[in-house]
Amino acid sequence: MNLGFFNAAGLAYLATVAVLIYIYYRLRKKRRREISSLILWKNLREQIIRRRRFRPDFLFYLQLALLLLLSLAAARPYLRAEGKSENPQRHLILVLDRSASMQTEEGFRSRWERAREEARKTIRSLKRGDRVTLIGAGAAPAILFTGEIDFPRLEEIVRKTEATDATGRLGEALELAAAAAGKDRENGENSACELHVFTDRRNSGEGARSERVFFHRVGRDRPNAAITALEIYPDPFFPSRETPLYATVENFSRQSFHGTLSLLSGEKSLLHRRLELEPGESRTLRLNPERSRPAEKLVARLTPSDPLPLDNTAYAVVNDSAVRPLLLAPRGGRIVAQWEEISRAIPGLKLEVLRTDTSPASESGGYPVHVYYRGEPRGEVDGSLLLICPPMGNRFLRAADAWLAPARFIDWDDDHPAGKNLTGLDQVPLGGCRRFEPASWASPVVAAATAKGDVAAVLCGERGGRRTAIVGFDLAALDLKPSRNRPVLILLLNLLRWLCGGGGASIRTGELITPGTGSDPAESGGNRLSFEEPAVIDPQGKERRLSEASGNQSPFRAEQAGFYTLRDSGGETLLAANLFDREESNLLEAGLIEEIPSFDRDAFSRGREVPREEEKIFEGQGLFLSLFLALLAVEWSLFSLRRRKRPAGKERAE
Amino acid sequence: MNRLIDMFSSHFLRRLESLSVQSRQEFRTLRKGDRLASISGSSIEFADYRKYLPGDDVRHIDWNIYGRTERLFRKTFKEDIDISTHILIDASRSMLYPRGEGKFDFARKLALALSYACLTAHSDVRVAAFSEAENLRDGEGADRRLGTPFLSRRSGIFAISEYLEGVIPGGKTDFGGDLQRYLGRAGGRRGVIIIISDFLFEVEEARRGLNLLRFRNFDVKAVQVLGPGEFDPFRDLSSAELIDVETGSRKQISVTPGLRRGYARGLKEHLGSLRDFCRANRIIYSLARTDSDFESFVLRRLTRIGVIK
Numbered sequence: 001m002n003l004g005f006f007n008a009a010g011l012a013y014l015a016t017v018a019v020l021i022y023i024y025y026r027l028r029k030k031r032r033r034e035i036s037s038l039i040l041w042k043n044l045r046e047q048i049i050r051r052r053r054f055r056p057d058f059l060f061y062l063q064l065a066l067l068l069l070l071s072l073a074a075a076r077p078y079l080r081a082e083g084k085s086e087n088p089q090r091h092l093i094l095v096l097d098r099s100a101s102m103q104t105e106e107g108f109r110s111r112w113e114r115a116r117e118e119a120r121k122t123i124r125s126l127k128r129g130d131r132v133t134l135i136g137a138g139a140a141p142a143i144l145f146t147g148e149i150d151f152p153r154l155e156e157i158v159r160k161t162e163a164t165d166a167t168g169r170l171g172e173a174l175e176l177a178a179a180a181a182g183k184d185r186e187n188g189e190n191s192a193c194e195l196h197v198f199t200d201r202r203n204s205g206e207g208a209r210s211e212r213v214f215f216h217r218v219g220r221d222r223p224n225a226a227i228t229a230l231e232i233y234p235d236p237f238f239p240s241r242e243t244p245l246y247a248t249v250e251n252f253s254r255q256s257f258h259g260t261l262s263l264l265s266g267e268k269s270l271l272h273r274r275l276e277l278e279p280g281e282s283r284t285l286r287l288n289p290e291r292s293r294p295a296e297k298l299v300a301r302l303t304p305s306d307p308l309p310l311d312n313t314a315y316a317v318v319n320d321s322a323v324r325p326l327l328l329a330p331r332g333g334r335i336v337a338q339w340e341e342i343s344r345a346i347p348g349l350k351l352e353v354l355r356t357d358t359s360p361a362s363e364s365g366g367y368p369v370h371v372y373y374r375g376e377p378r379g380e381v382d383g384s385l386l387l388i389c390p391p392m393g394n395r396f397l398r399a400a401d402a403w404l405a406p407a408r409f410i411d412w413d414d415d416h417p418a419g420k421n422l423t424g425l426d427q428v429p430l431g432g433c434r435r436f437e438p439a440s441w442a443s444p445v446v447a448a449a450t451a452k453g454d455v456a457a458v459l460c461g462e463r464g465g466r467r468t469a470i471v472g473f474d475l476a477a478l479d480l481k482p483s484r485n486r487p488v489l490i491l492l493l494n495l496l497r498w499l500c501g502g503g504g505a506s507i508r509t510g511e512l513i514t515p516g517t518g519s520d521p522a523e524s525g526g527n528r529l530s531f532e533e534p535a536v537i538d539p540q541g542k543e544r545r546l547s548e549a550s551g552n553q554s555p556f557r558a559e560q561a562g563f564y565t566l567r568d569s570g571g572e573t574l575l576a577a578n579l580f581d582r583e584e585s586n587l588l589e590a591g592l593i594e595e596i597p598s599f600d601r602d603a604f605s606r607g608r609e610v611p612r613e614e615e616k617i618f619e620g621q622g623l624f625l626s627l628f629l630a631l632l633a634v635e636w637s638l639f640s641l642r643r644r645k646r647p648a649g650k651e652r653a654e
Numbered sequence: 655m656n657r658l659i660d661m662f663s664s665h666f667l668r669r670l671e672s673l674s675v676q677s678r679q680e681f682r683t684l685r686k687g688d689r690l691a692s693i694s695g696s697s698i699e700f701a702d703y704r705k706y707l708p709g710d711d712v713r714h715i716d717w718n719i720y721g722r723t724e725r726l727f728r729k730t731f732k733e734d735i736d737i738s739t740h741i742l743i744d745a746s747r748s749m750l751y752p753r754g755e756g757k758f759d760f761a762r763k764l765a766l767a768l769s770y771a772c773l774t775a776h777s778d779v780r781v782a783a784f785s786e787a788e789n790l791r792d793g794e795g796a797d798r799r800l801g802t803p804f805l806s807r808r809s810g811i812f813a814i815s816e817y818l819e820g821v822i823p824g825g826k827t828d829f830g831g832d833l834q835r836y837l838g839r840a841g842g843r844r845g846v847i848i849i850i851s852d853f854l855f856e857v858e859e860a861r862r863g864l865n866l867l868r869f870r871n872f873d874v875k876a877v878q879v880l881g882p883g884e885f886d887p888f889r890d891l892s893s894a895e896l897i898d899v900e901t902g903s904r905k906q907i908s909v910t911p912g913l914r915r916g917y918a919r920g921l922k923e924h925l926g927s928l929r930d931f932c933r934a935n936r937i938i939y940s941l942a943r944t945d946s947d948f949e950s951f952v953l954r955r956l957t958r959i960g961v962i963k
Contacts, residue, residue, distance in 0.1 A: 031895070032894065034899045035887065035898065036752065036757075036884065036898075036900075037748050037898055037899075038903055038905055040884070040924060041896060044916045046906055
């Protein structure tokens with residue numbers, strides 16, 4: 001028989017015994033009481049009470065027993081029958097899905113709480129000597145525990161682990177599990193691993209048990225309505241105008257949705273919109289609040305609430321919409337003249353020309369947009385970046401061909417903000433275009449046809465948290481005054497508008513926030529933010545430094561939705577983190593777990609089968625709680641009796 | 655601030671108007687009152703006959719008897735007397751303890767109620783506080799221990815009320831000495847004297863003071879006022895150092911069942927000694943608990959034992 005505690009930390013409550021003793025000690029401590037006369041006490045023997053301060057009575061012992069029982073119940077003791085020693089040890093790999101959809105409330109408990117309880121039951125079925133690997137499948141899969149079973153520690157880890165507000169990467173977690181199983185074989189372990197997955201995704205259930213893969217599905221299909229996008233498009237050229245917001249609401253249910261979308265700034269309600277959505281309908285609403293201030297926190301809220309409240313709230317931050325693009329013109333002044341004309345025509349657009357002999361340090365002088373013509377910045381820049389005809393060997397996007405002529409515009413992406421209202425662009429004569437090799441961070445917005453095939457004339461994307469656009473044709477060669485070339489002017493303005501607005505203020509939950517200190521941001525794939533002593537304040541107000549005194553950088557992942565504040569000695573930057581994941585919000589069509597491409601079922605089908613032993617385990621929490629309640633009743637009765645007891649010496653006033 | 659008299663209900667005041675302080679003794683007073691005494695006096699109420707002695711007023715000779723018997727007899731008449739009542743209230747510091755149990759408030763309400771009964775019966779009444787405290791002086795420096803003058807009009811109740819409101823308990827009790835000093839100040843106007851005190855001093859001291867009043871031919875009545883905390887001082891008490899608020903002497907105790915029994919025994923003995931002494935010396939004695947109903951105590955208890963009727 002083994003005796004242990006699932007939550008050994010609960011024994012810390014034993015410290016309350018000291019408090020009880022202290023209270024009794026204080027009660028017994030010599031107190032002074034003024035009385036009307038000592039006449040009535042004169043014949044009583046004086047007792048020196050200093051040595052007899054602590055004299056516990058029966059109630060004290062009862063209260064002591066109550067505290068002991070409560071502490072024991074909190075520690076959750078168990079009694080376990082010893083397993084048979086001839087069986088080899090088992091290795092269980094538990095994968096806990098920590099995705100946002102696991103927060104769905106079902107009845108009195110959430111899917112996550114149900115999954116956690118299932119995991120606890122599985123852990124308790126193990127015996128001493130078995131091995132456990134616990135993997136949390138959150139925004140970044142992580143091994144939470146591995147090694148020989150340690151019930152209290154595992155219990156503590158499971159208790160402290162929570163579902164995140166981010167998209168769960170179950171596939172990567174299963175890869176990790178398969179790797180752990182593979183490592184067992186490398187180490188010469190004969191026994192096969194068992195995989196237990198606790199998720200709300202569906203599974204086909206094809207012979208799972210024989211393959212030692214067990215799916216513990218929690219949750220049922222539930223209706224849900226969600227805000228799947230919230231975008232702010234401030235007009236960078238006209239800062240005084242209103243700041244329109246675009247919120248996309250989707251109805252993931254089989255019934256119509258009737259509700260209200262509210263926009264709030266702090267506690268102040270800005271506007272309300274009533275909504276009626278058909279089943280499966282998605283609608284984007286334009287919300288025009290009154291003039292917004294820079295760095296204002298806006299919250300969109302969908303009511304009534306539903307089983308997944310997380311996606312009923314979305315956050316956005318209004319950015320400073322002042323525009324001061326920087327133009328670098330290393331090759332002549334033709335483009336400078338062209339851009340000066342544009343800046344004179346558009347209020348709010350300020351142009352500053354950087355001379356070619358300026359040092360790189362002065363390039364990142366706080367400009368929201370940096371424009372380079374036939375060149376590239378020598379170092380990192382703070383703002384967004386527009387590269388017009390960059391050199392072939394630039395470090396942003398490698399060019400495959402020097403120049404392809406002739407070329408003509410053939411298509412553009414209407415869905416991208418830079419591709420709006422370009423009707424007639426295909427009629428604009430294009431002298432030539434450069435062909436760039438595709439990159440993961442950039443997507444083509446405008447396409448051109450050349451003799452060597454179609455090429456991307458304009459590419460846009462977010463690179464290291466900075467919006468970057470690359471124009472492959474020579475903009476300066478085009479005269480933008482004639483009306484037939486007007487679509488190119490609109491394209492240019494669209495690009496500037498897109499580059500000015502929003503950049504970096506909105507992130508998805510689960511994204512990394514790391515301080516960028518000179519390394520190539522493309523390598524990390526996350527938002528790189530350059531601060532000398534960066535720290536981040538999460539939505540709960542907890543501050544965490546991103547770099548230690550030694551200079552080691554620790555990544556910070558935005559696992560909760562809400563407003564994050566990045567702070568350094570220079571100031572603060574607000575970030576709004578949102579889920580915005582249709583798959584997580586759609587609680588009707590949970591994906592099949594077997595459809596995850598990285599799921600290697602075979603990794604768990606090798607090795608010798610270990611007979612499963614049903615072990616008897618007795619958990620004493622219920623017993624101790626029952627005893628506690630019974631003793632509490634006795635204590636209360638005695639206490640009441642003592643209070644009601646007629647005091648000695650009380651006589652009728654006769 | 656409400657005056658003390660305002661704390662009484664109109665019903666209670668109406669009941670008091672029908673009562674008056676009773677006396678077991680008859681005192682010849684200069685002032686004629688409403689009460690007929692058995693002693694001979696000058697009222698028109700016939701009392702008895704007695705032999706004529708030289709010097710008697712010839713107007714009182716009964717000539718009808720002389721005509722029948724040829725012997726001189728004179729008629730005597732009953733005396734209309736007035737009773738002077740002294741109400742003495744203990745204003746020592748012990749009357750403030752146990753805290754919050756209102757012993758002194760109870761005592762001065764009782765004094766006021768008895769005064770009202772006297773005044774409505776057209777009797778003279780005088781209220782005084784006794785204590786060793788120097789603070790029993792009013793704002794003008796006058797010694798409040800002198801008490802009020804004798805008042806007989808009903809409107810005097812306001813003066814008594816004001817006086818009682820101004821008394822702040824303090825100091826020690828020297829029962830015999832305080833009474834002696836009072837009698838010295840008050841002059842020789844005898845009558846009923848009502849002592850309202852907690853009598854939490856040595857019984858011998860109480861005897862000495864009460865005997866002093868008896869020897870001066872006062873009709874003495876004693877009301878002992880105690881709080882519930884004096885019957886059961888052990889609530890929320892396990893061990894403590896007790897401090898006598900008047901003498902400052904201290905005693906350490908640790909509450910045990912034996913101590914509880916000892917205290918109850920001591921209380922019983924103290925009360926019993928006082929009660930027995932009063933009974934043996936024709937002093938009306940009553941014990942009042944501050945948590946008892948005040949009106950019931952005055953209207954039932956005090957009328958039953960003959961303090962008022």
